[in-house]
Amino acid sequence: MITARSLVKDYDGFMALKGISFELQKGEIFGVIGHNGAGKTTLLKIMAGLVKPTSGELSINGVDVIRDPGTLKASLGYLPEESRVYETMTVPDYLRFFGELYGLDLATIRSRQKTLLTALSLEDEGKKIGELSKGMRRKVAIARSLIHDPDLLIYDEPTSGLDPMTSRYISDYLRSLRDQQKTIVMSAHNLFQVEALCDHVMILRRGEIIAFGSMHELREQFGSLTYHLFFSLPPGISLDPIWEAVVEGAGYMTAATDLAAMNRQTEVITAAGGRVERIESHYPSLEEMLVKIGK
Numbered sequence: 203m204i205t206a207r208s209l210v211k212d213y214d215g216f217m218a219l220k221g222i223s224f225e226l227q228k229g230e231i232f233g234v235i236g237h238n239g240a241g242k243t244t245l246l247k248i249m250a251g252l253v254k255p256t257s258g259e260l261s262i263n264g265v266d267v268i269r270d271p272g273t274l275k276a277s278l279g280y281l282p283e284e285s286r287v288y289e290t291m292t293v294p295d296y297l298r299f300f301g302e303l304y305g306l307d308l309a310t311i312r313s314r315q316k317t318l319l320t321a322l323s324l325e326d327e328g329k330k331i332g333e334l335s336k337g338m339r340r341k342v343a344i345a346r347s348l349i350h351d352p353d354l355l356i357y358d359e360p361t362s363g364l365d366p367m368t369s370r371y372i373s374d375y376l377r378s379l380r381d382q383q384k385t386i387v388m389s390a391h392n393l394f395q396v397e398a399l400c401d402h403v404m405i406l407r408r409g410e411i412i413a414f415g416s417m418h419e420l421r422e423q424f425g426s427l428t429y430h431l432f433f434s435l436p437p438g439i440s441l442d443p444i445w446e447a448v449v450e451g452a453g454y455m456t457a458a459t460d461l462a463a464m465n466r467q468t469e470v471i472t473a474a475g476g477r478v479e480r481i482e483s484h485y486p487s488l489e490e491m492l493v494k495i496g497k
């Protein structure tokens with residue numbers, strides 16, 4: 203559905219993107235992550251047809267976005283990092299205004315308004331947008347991006363600065379959009395959210411892709427499984443300084459990077475009169491991987 207080839211963005215000598223190539227399928231949530239200034243917003247804006255790359259190719263649903271960004275408008279919903287909403291309008295008026303901009307007839311606008319206000323729990327808001335909380339305004343901006351029922355959603359940090367409840371609500375809503383076969387490209391700094399939500403993830407660093415794949419593929423490539431052994435020891439016995447075992451509740455915990463190490467540690471614990479209480483497999487989080495890859 204989306205094919206990007208060697209996308210480069212040079213802002214007056216500053217290379218924000220240094221040759222980005224990737225492919226995405228329809229109906230998935232794709233997360234773009236990376237440190238501040240990595241080039242996420244630049245990439246999202248190029249995909250939305252709002253910024254022209256210096257060179258490269260980008261095709262979305264068969265449309266050459268660089269030559270013909272206008273064609274994509276009807277099938278694209280873009281949510282900028284900071285969305286300016288019209289403070290003096292009520293939510294329904296605001297959605298109607300954008301529906302009219304997209305050339306929708308009044309019956310369609312009313313039906314879409316109703317669906318979106320219900321889906322995003324905005325229906326009780328007779329208030330002006332300027333009087334709404336930050337989370338409500340973000341939901342209004344999301345509703346606006348969906349008024350014309352687009353297939354492709356490009357969301358720049360959709361839950362940035364929101365409380366955990368609202369953030370989770372929006373995550374769940376994004377999942378429901380994926381269930382409707384919409385494709386979502388999003389950037390985020392909340393890596394737990396990306397891990398829980400995204401089917402594929404791209405890690406950008408200084409304008410270059412340093413990792414791309416499903417969470418499973420990224421783990422295979424950049425992370426390794428570790429085993430956490432939780433154990434107890436008889437009173438007065440200490441294994442320190444043999445390993446770096448940390449006190450965990452009433453007992454201890456130590457990590458082993460493979461089965462052989464785990465067996466060795468179990469033997470030492472047993473020989474000291476201790477007992478392994480339980481073993482947990484620990485996959486590295488996206489945050490741990492990003493820290494490791496980013497070095």
Ligand SMILES: Nc1ncnc2c1ncn2[C@@H]1O[C@H](COP(=O)(O)OP(=O)(O)OP(=O)(O)O)[C@@H](O)[C@H]1O
Nearest residue numbers: 213216217218236237238239240241242243244245
């Ligand atoms: N219009 C512009 N003119 C010049 N440089 C720009 C412009 N827009 C972005 N940049 C630079 O390009 C780089 C990438 O910026 P971009 O906003 O794409 O990063 P980002 O990954 O979205 O960062 P953040 O996480 O802080 O939002 C930054 O160094 C930024 O200063």
